[in-house]
């Protein structure tokens with residue numbers, strides 16, 4: 001049975017499940033202060049460390065200060081910066097952020113001053129990448145290359161280990177000089193400290209390797225010597241890898257022994273780390289169940305007496321409160337949810353959690369950007385990390401503006417225009433807002449998209465947008481309506497394709513399946529292996545309800561051992577039998593899915609592989625008849641004996657209305673899919689809608 005707060009909120013019932021605005025005690029455990037001895041945190045919400053790309057250049061620290069200040073104003077109890085290297089060897093990438101010299105302190109003071117001015121608290125994360133360093137200077141306990149970087153690290157000498165500990169301590173002292181409230185020692189996700197802790201990456205036979213007791217000396221000495229250097233009145237968070245999710249990772253007894261030693265060495269708080277970056281189990285993407293790893297932190301409760309923070313896929317106050325109420329942790333960490341909505345804590349405390357812009361864990365504008373060496377932002381909140389540049393100021397003059405289309409582009413545009421003071425009418429031909437998000441939310445593992453629609457429903461109401469549903473806008477109806485300007489956000493039409501038999505009734509579009517619930521047979525070919533082709537394949541092979549809603553079922557499918565009695569917490573994966581036999585096809589060469597997003601594409605590919613989906617590239621579509629779909633692959637003919645074909649062959653802009661309005665002399669702007677359908681996603685749609693609205 002899934003606890004109610006883990007279920008996707010039905011828009012109708014969501015509001016009823018919360019106390020009204022201003023209620024006295026909302027989420028009492030989440031908003032209980034946490035006494036750390038020398039200081040008290042106002043609540044149990046940690047904004048976890050998240051690399052934004054602004055840490056790397058001194059010239060970006062004003063922007064970073066504005067980013068943190070906005071979140072401090074939002075009421076978060078404690079924040080942690082993105083990882084800062086304690087040495088050049090410890091860089092994640094060349095010229096990444098580091099705090100190694102006294103003259104680096106000034107830029108960090110900008111952050112601490114901005115946060116303290118808003119009444120917030122900020123810790124700096126010290127991250128040594130070890131063999132994950134994407135540069136030729138990387139070091140590690142042993143000379144063993146990681147599977148995710150091209151550089152083989154140099155093995156640290158014994159003196160090198162001592163020097164590295166000294167680097168951590170010096171970095172912590174400089175952080176103290178910069179005015180931080182504390183530091184976080186990054187001991188998880190497979191970075192240097194984690195590399196010392198397992199025989200997988202530590203094959204030394206000196207005082208720093210050989211057995212578990214020697215392997216753990218490195219982190220314990222870092223914490224002990226740091227505490228000595230910074231004194232008692234400074235927070236030290238230790239991020240402890242509680243579930244490595246890699247072969248030959250730590251076992252549970254080693255983890256408990258390490259936690260106790262870290263407490264004895266002087267840490268104030270232990271934060272949870274889940275999975276090395278090279279792990280083949282997803283840990284934060286949207287198809288991971290909410291709070292899907294809080295049970296790991298709970299296992300450590302009672303073993304140490306300092307507070308424990310849990311993390312991963314916690315995005316709503318009901319989930320956080322339940323974790324604290326059930327004793328799984330003392331505090332919850334959320335990074336991306338505060339990127340999506342800096343006012344998350346204040347809204348929750350005021351009993352307005354239905355107003356939270358909920359992180360959908362898509363990674364599209366945050367982690368994917370970081371991997372592309374671009375500045376992070378948020379698909380739902382393009383202002384994230386652009387606070388000083390993308391400003392939503394009051395409009396100089398109130399205009400009467402119509403927005404046609406209530407998909408992501410139109411929703412973002414209409415609500416931002418109204419927030420700025422314009423009179424806005426939002427028109428959609430459908431009976432509900434959301435556009436294609438109404439199809440996306442039906443995909444197993446994309447249940448979070450419901451939350452975005454719930455958020456926008458409230459935002460339209462709060463900003464006073466007039467919403468007209470079930471009305472098809474046309475030039476005639478718009479011409480005499482007195483609008484100063486019209487924004488066209490009418491989206492796309494699915495691309496139709498033609499080959500002999502393609503007009504057969506058994507050839508469906510993805511809209512037939514996701515919007516019109518047309519029946520689909522047991523054997524199906526999907527034409528087109530883009531984002532929608534993959535999503536439709538997942539929809540067809542999964543037995544509802546989705547495994548995302550059930551932690552035990554999900555861990556079984558992905559091979560996570562909830563008993564924690566194997567090294568790394570791994571178990572043989574037991575994927576469920578697929579609901580259908582599916583072929584996923586593309587014309588281009590190479591493996592389908594190669595163009596999916598960096599941090600999530602591998603999860604989609606692994607999911608379909610586990611469900612035995614046949615993925616083929618270099619396909620020519622010849623004809624469809626009673627035998628099935630006739631194709632040639634590299635010139636060789638094949639017949640796929642399928643009952644149905646589903647076409648997911650991309651999209652074309654739906655902009656006929658824009659063309660007519662422009663001809664009629666009405667001032668028109670075009671956004672989202674109506675503007676450019678190729679490679680359109682919701683990130684671009686929302687960004688374009690928001691940016692246009694900020695300027696009108």
Ligand code: FAD
Nearest residue numbers: 405407408409428429435436440473490491672673681682
């Ligand atoms: P749409 O969402 O297409 O909205 C257009 C709206 O205009 C519709 O509501 C339509 O009814 C209305 N309209 C059209 N003509 C008229 C008219 N004449 N009068 C009144 N109303 C009109 N993107 C991501 O970034 N990440 C994902 O994970 C993701 N998953 C997806 C999964 C699926 C199954 C699908 C189908 C799409 C997914 N997308 C995803 C793509 C994303 O949904 C689109 O990029 C986005 O919806 C485009 O926004 P839009 O506002 O431009 O258009």
Ligand code: NAP
Nearest residue numbers: 497528529530531532533586587588648649650679680681
């Ligand atoms: P897409 O990513 O452009 O993929 C279209 C697919 O159709 C490709 O595999 C293409 O490959 C094939 N195709 C194109 N023209 C064809 C033709 N004439 N005949 C046969 N096949 C053809 O588009 P989409 O899948 O429709 O997705 C739309 C947008 O939604 C995407 O841009 C994506 O960003 C977004 N989306 C994102 C996610 C996500 O998780 N981030 C999920 C869903 C959708 P070949 O040309 O090689 O056959």
Ligand code: SF4
Nearest residue numbers: 359362363366378379
């Ligand atoms: Fe969350 Fe997606 Fe925004 Fe990242 S981009 S913060 S995952 S909603």
